[in-house]
Amino acid sequence: MSSLLFPSSETDGPRFQHPDVTGRFGPYGGMFVPETLVTPLLDLEKAYREVREDPAFQDELALLLKEYAGRPTELYFAERLTKQLGGAKVYFKREDLLHTGAHKINNALGQALLAKRMGKKRIIAETGAGQHGIATASVCAKLGLECVIYMGAEDMRRQSLNVYRMRLCGAEVKGVESGQKTLKEAINEAMRDWVTNVRSTHYILGSALGSHPYPMIVRDFHRVIGRETRAQILEKEGRLPDELVACVGGGSNAIGFFFAFLDDPQVRLTGVEAGGRGIEKGEHAARFEGGKLGILQGCKTYILQNEEGQIDLTHSVSAGLDYAAVGPEHAFYRDQNRIHFASASDEKALHAFRECARVEGIIPALESSHGFAYAIERAKELSSDKILIVNMSGRGDKDVQEAARVMGEL
């Protein structure tokens, strides 16, 4: 069973040389944290490297992923949509079908098991859209761990369904009122908690960002997405796809989806950032379009900031993409021209959200709708012998009320 996750021969491959021993993906990444956290992070890295090679751990995780989370997820041929667009064949990787409604549970399960191994009884996490929060809350309920979730007050408003779900699962949800009251502030507050309670507590960071070793750990726990996709498309089509598309907040669903294809140059990899109301200061979260190199929350990467180095406000209709920094591994592969980036505006994402529901009967998360928005336009440009796969990172149940409000239908 462990072969599903990390066959040990594979973790020796060239792609695993990043991050290097200093936690770097080329110039990106690293460990920019207060001294109090350095040793706990090094301990976390050590514990993680041990379980990565431990078949018992991998078997336990694989079983949970199967029986609790519902893996493998389907690779679904969107036939009607394909016909309507008249271009490339469009497939969806159905991470939205996972328990708790998004890919986030892959990482939450992995890290919670790791925390147990490390003897930590208290879990904290940040959440934007609430998907990482509900995944973590559920897993903590299942494993009998104490759970505190930090969430920006604005995100609590626009993702209120998920707040209630977390509380049902026994988590304490703490609202964060500072700054713009979204994901970045929730991470600040989670780090403050961690710095205070680091001996008893594990921080389950929810995206492929922050200080080393998080970008590596989160990526690895999501690599199952791409591994499954690869096997599934080979089985269905007898060949690799021409393009993969995923939305990019911090970058966890995207890197997990792309990783198994990094060494197949014929497969184009496209990450889609939040274009918000347009690429102007404070109106979007497209770090590769408006950002520059900097350091935020432990990590050197592209960041939306002013000349002084103060972090800019961001905006996206989707809480999960509304964040000023991008995961370091994405910056690394962008430099190498291996992962390409685009952005989708609020308006296009909302349009895609509707189209997907109308044509396929699948309501995607607003985050995933950004990837889907790009895919709709892209598929039309490609000929019918091409294959395009979109990662449906989550389902849109959490978003229907906010989408209706924004579209003026409530």
Add this chain to the structure above:
Amino acid sequence: MTQRIQDTFTHSRTTGEPCFIAYLCAGDPDFDTSLELCRILVEEGVGLLELGIPFSDPLADGLTNQLAAQRALANGMTADRSFQLVREIRKFAPDLPIIFYTYYNLVFARGEKEYVRLAAEAGLDGLLTLDLPPEEADSLVAACQEQDLANVFIVAPTTPPERYALIGKKASGFIYYVSREGVTGERKDLPTNIAESVQNIRQAIDLPVAVGFGISTRPQFEQVGQVADGVVVGSALVNCIARNEGQPEKMKEALRAKARELLGK
């Protein structure tokens, strides 16, 4: 200049009084008041001034310092104005060691070399870059050495003795021992093992050791002062500003009273 830092600790060793290290947020609540507040600290005999440079995302700071940073930023504090503040303080305090307590992105955004050059020119004596552990600090340390600026590093209760040598290699000026896990802010009680920790650090690193995080009263100040070379007081001073918002005269009065209390005057 590292010399000013050395001198202040030498002085406190000869007098037997610990060095009073006072933290305020630069530009809190605004530039002019901030300058006057620094003047009061100098008049009351502060041994070393630590100026927090306000950042939008101060993840190692408690609420008191978060709000201070917000006030300063709202009133137009910038890197250049923080250098200007140092220049102004220098006019009435030529021998006072002054360091910046800052988040790394603010230094990085200007370019390390340029930032350090401007800081040294303004008369700054050192940098404590909170989210830059020694592993990441090579280029900044080199830039600082070129301009004779000290690099103060933190030792935490979670720092194992094996790291002391690495920290000692990069550090200059003094070592800042953070007496407990957590963010900045006032505390009622002190951890009990400070003396032992300071002793261990002194054995491994040949620099003065200051202790901070949470100290706010004279008894705490005395207790820590018995075992450390310097005592850092932050939030308790910043609260003198927060509690008197909009009333600069009262801020000054409160700050003067607090400084006197801490020094047992």
